[in-house]
Amino acid sequence: MSWIDIGAIDEVPLRGARVLKTNVGCIAVFRTAADEVFAVSDTCPHKGGPLSDGIVHGQSVTCPLHNWVFDLNTGQAQGADEGRIATYPVRVDAGRIQIDGSVLRQRSVA
Secondary structure, three states: OOEEEEEEHHHOOOOEEEEEEEOOEEEEEEEOOOOOEEEEEOEOOOOOOEHHHOEEEOOEEEOOOOOOEEEOOOOEEEOOOOOEOOEEOEEEEOOEEEEEHHHHHHOOOO
């Protein structure tokens, strides 16, 4: 993996998100109440809602437009037959969030 520093963990609010603009599109970087960090596509597959504006609860986020709930670990929509968002490997090292840059280079914008 090729880790890229994207900022301090404190720059992402607890139970909130920050948007990272990349060549694969916008990625929402979430921080849970337990200081866990996840990175997923910022676009809900249902109606294109910005997931970074959603409500973070546990290890899930609820889309602000139509209440679809996504597991931040897997990207799978909960309770829906269809619906998945891309997930990206992230880690926290010495208070800094890092995302796997090799994954970002392998994917292309649809």
